[in-house]
Amino acid sequence: MTWVNAVIQGVMLGGLYALFACGLSLMFGVMKVINLAHGDLAMVAAYIALGVVTITHVPAIWSFVLVVPIFAALGYVLQRTLLQASLNRGVITTLLVTFGLSVVIENALQQFLSANSRELNIGSLVSDSFSIGSQITIAYLDLIILVVAVAVLLGLQYFLSSSRSGRMIRAVADDREAAQLAGIDYRHVFGIATAIAFGTVALAGLAYGMYTQFDPTTGTTALLLYAFEAVVIGGLGSLWGTLAGGILLGVAQQVGAQYHAADQVLAGQLLFLIILVLRPQGITSRRELA
Amino acid sequence: MTAAGTTGASPLLEVAGLSVHHGQLQALHDVSIAVPAGQVHAMIGANGAGKSTLLRTIAGLHAPTAGSIRLDGRDITGLRPERRVAAGIALVPEGRRLFPSLSVEENLLIGASSRRTGEWSIDAIYDLFGWMRDRRRQRAAQLSGGEQQAVAIGRALAANPRVLLLDELSLGLAPVVVRRIYATLPQLAASGMTILLVEQDVSQALAVASHVHCLLEGRVTLAGPPARLTGAQIEAAYFGVSAASNGNGYGNGSPPGTPASAGPASAGPASASPAISGPAISGPARQADQPPGVHL
Numbered sequence: 001m002t003w004v005n006a007v008i009q010g011v012m013l014g015g016l017y018a019l020f021a022c023g024l025s026l027m028f029g030v031m032k033v034i035n036l037a038h039g040d041l042a043m044v045a046a047y048i049a050l051g052v053v054t055i056t057h058v059p060a061i062w063s064f065v066l067v068v069p070i071f072a073a074l075g076y077v078l079q080r081t082l083l084q085a086s087l088n089r090g091v092i093t094t095l096l097v098t099f100g101l102s103v104v105i106e107n108a109l110q111q112f113l114s115a116n117s118r119e120l121n122i123g124s125l126v127s128d129s130f131s132i133g134s135q136i137t138i139a140y141l142d143l144i145i146l147v148v149a150v151a152v153l154l155g156l157q158y159f160l161s162s163s164r165s166g167r168m169i170r171a172v173a174d175d176r177e178a179a180q181l182a183g184i185d186y187r188h189v190f191g192i193a194t195a196i197a198f199g200t201v202a203l204a205g206l207a208y209g210m211y212t213q214f215d216p217t218t219g220t221t222a223l224l225l226y227a228f229e230a231v232v233i234g235g236l237g238s239l240w241g242t243l244a245g246g247i248l249l250g251v252a253q254q255v256g257a258q259y260h261a262a263d264q265v266l267a268g269q270l271l272f273l274i275i276l277v278l279r280p281q282g283i284t285s286r287r288e289l290a
Numbered sequence: 291m292t293a294a295g296t297t298g299a300s301p302l303l304e305v306a307g308l309s310v311h312h313g314q315l316q317a318l319h320d321v322s323i324a325v326p327a328g329q330v331h332a333m334i335g336a337n338g339a340g341k342s343t344l345l346r347t348i349a350g351l352h353a354p355t356a357g358s359i360r361l362d363g364r365d366i367t368g369l370r371p372e373r374r375v376a377a378g379i380a381l382v383p384e385g386r387r388l389f390p391s392l393s394v395e396e397n398l399l400i401g402a403s404s405r406r407t408g409e410w411s412i413d414a415i416y417d418l419f420g421w422m423r424d425r426r427r428q429r430a431a432q433l434s435g436g437e438q439q440a441v442a443i444g445r446a447l448a449a450n451p452r453v454l455l456l457d458e459l460s461l462g463l464a465p466v467v468v469r470r471i472y473a474t475l476p477q478l479a480a481s482g483m484t485i486l487l488v489e490q491d492v493s494q495a496l497a498v499a500s501h502v503h504c505l506l507e508g509r510v511t512l513a514g515p516p517a518r519l520t521g522a523q524i525e526a527a528y529f530g531v532s533a534a535s536n537g538n539g540y541g542n543g544s545p546p547g548t549p550a551s552a553g554p555a556s557a558g559p560a561s562a563s564p565a566i567s568g569p570a571i572s573g574p575a576r577q578a579d580q581p582p583g584v585h586l
Contacts, residue, residue, distance in 0.1 A: 181381050183449055
C-alpha cells in the first residue's frame with residue numbers, strides 16, 4: 001500500500017513538473033528555442049506574486065490573476081525584441097542569450113531580493129489533506145496543482161487545434177517560410193506562442209512557491225533540469241508527451257524515495273537516462289504539436 | 291477583373307534591373323521582366339538558371355542587391371513576404387511546402403490569413419478541385435504528390451492574389467498528373483489572374499504561356515510569345531550554345547519567327563551541343579517521375 005501511495009504522490013508531483021515543462025515544450029515545438037532561463041522566469045513569477053500579495057493583500061492563491069497576464073505580456077515583448085534578434089543570428093546565439101538571461105535574472109534576484117528562502121503563504125491549504133484508507137493521504141494543494149496542469153494542457157490543446165491563432169502557430173511550427181508565403185507574420189505568431197509559454201511558466205512558478213520554499217537559485221538548481229527531463233522523456237514538442245513525461249518523472253522520484261529517501265533524485269535521473277538510451281525520441285513519437 | 295487604372299501599357303508586375311546574390315554567388319544579373327494584367331508568362335531555363343530565385347525574390351524571400359519590383363506601379367521591393375501577400379502576390383513554392391500536420395482545409399484557411407477578399411473562397415477552391423471537399427479533414431501529409439500540389443495552388447488562391455507565382459508545378463509528378471494540374475490554369479487566367487510560372491518542362495511552358503522568358507545563368511537570354519520563337523532560338527537561349535545548332539528535333543515545323551527581343555547569349559560550353567540537342571529539350575533534367583497510380 002505504501003508503494004501505491006508513492007505512485008499517487010508521484011503522479012501529483014508529475015503534475016507540477018508537467019506544468020513547468022509545457023512552456024518549455026511549446027517554445028521548442030514552435031520556435032526551436034531552448035529556453036535555459038525557463039526555471040529562473042518561474043522564480044521571477046513567484047517573486048512578482050510575493051510583491052502582488054504584499055501590496056494588494058489578496059490571498060496568494062489568487063495572485064495568478066495578475067501575474068499570468070503580466071508574464072504573458074512580458075513573454076510577447078521579450079520574444080519580439082531579444083529572442084527574435086537572437087533567432088535571426090542562429091540557434092547557438094539563442095541558446096547563449098537564454099543562458100545569459102538565466103544568469104542575469106538569478107543574480108539580479110539575489111542582488112535586490114537577497115538569497116533568503118521565501119514562500120507564498122497560502123495559510124492552512126499548504127498542509128490540508130484528505131485520506132483514502134489508512135495509508136494514502138492526498139494534499140489538496142498537490143491535487144489542485146495536478147488539476148491545473150491537466151486543465152492547462154487541455155486548454156492549450158483546444159486552443160492549438162481549434163482557434164485561428166492556434167492554427168497559425170501550428171502552421172509556423174511546420175514551415176515558417178511557407179507560413180510567410182501564406183501571409184502570416186511569423187514574428188507575431190512567435191510572440192503569441194511565447195506569451196502562452198510565459199503564462200504557463202508563471203503558473204508553474206506560483207504553484208512551486210506555494211508548494212515549497214524558493215530562493216533565487218531554485219530556478220536552475222531544481223526546476224530547469226526536471227522540466228527538461230519531463231520534456232525529453234515525453235518527446236520533444238509534444239504537449240501530451242510532456243504531461244506523461246512529467247508524471248513518469250514524478251512517479252520515478254517518489255518510488256525511488258520510498259525505496260530510500262536519498263534515492264529520490266537519482267531514480268528520476270535513471271529513468272531519464274534509460275529513456276534517452278532506449279527511446280531517444282521520447283515515449284510519444286508524434287512530431288507535431290498538440 | 292483587371293485592376294482599375296491599369297492600361298495595356300503599364301504592366302501589373304514589373305521587375306526592373308533585378309540582381310540577387312546568394313552570398314558570393316550572383317544568382318540574377320540585371321533581370322527585367324514585365325507581366326501585363328491577366329496574362330500567363332513562363333520562365334524557362336536549366337537547373338540553377340535563377341528561375342526559382344526570381345520568383346522567391348518577387349515573393350519577398352530574397353532581398354535583391356539591385357533593382358526594383360513593382361506591383362501595379364507601387365514599389366514593393368522593401369516589403370516583407372507577408373505584406374506582399376496582402377498586396378496581392380502569392381507564390382506556390384517549389385516542392386509544394388504544405389503544412390504536413392494540418393488538414394487540407396486548415397492549409398487553405400492558412401492561405402486566407404491575409405484576409406484579402408475576392409472570388410476565391412474556400413468553397414470556390416473546392417469547386418475548382420472536385421475531390422478536395424470530401425477529403426478536407428485529411429492531413430496534408432497523407433495526400434499524394436499531385437493532390438498536395440493542388441492543395442498548394444488552392445492555398446495560394448485562398449489569398450485572392452492579383453499575381454500568382456507558380457514554381458515548378460510538375461516537379462516529381464507523373465505526366466498525367468501534371469497535365470491535370472496545368473488544365474486548371476486557363477480557368478485561373480480567365481478569372482483575370484496574372485500568372486508567372488517557372489517550368490523546366492519547356493513544352494509544357496510553351497503550351498500554357500502567352501509569353502516566355504528564358505533564363506541562362508541568371509540573365510534573360512530570350513523573351514517573346516511562343517508562336518514567334520523557333521525551337522533553335524529556344525534551345526540556344528536555354529543551353530547557351532550559339533545559334534549554330536541546327537535546330538532539329540524541336541518545333542514541329544513552326545515558321546522561323548521574327549527575331550526575339552534578346553539575342554541568345556554565347557556563353558556556355560559549345561561542346562555540350564551534340565549531347566543535348568533534339569529530344570532532350572522536351573524535358574531536360576526532369577526529376578524522376580512518381581510511379582503510376584498517382585491520381586488527382
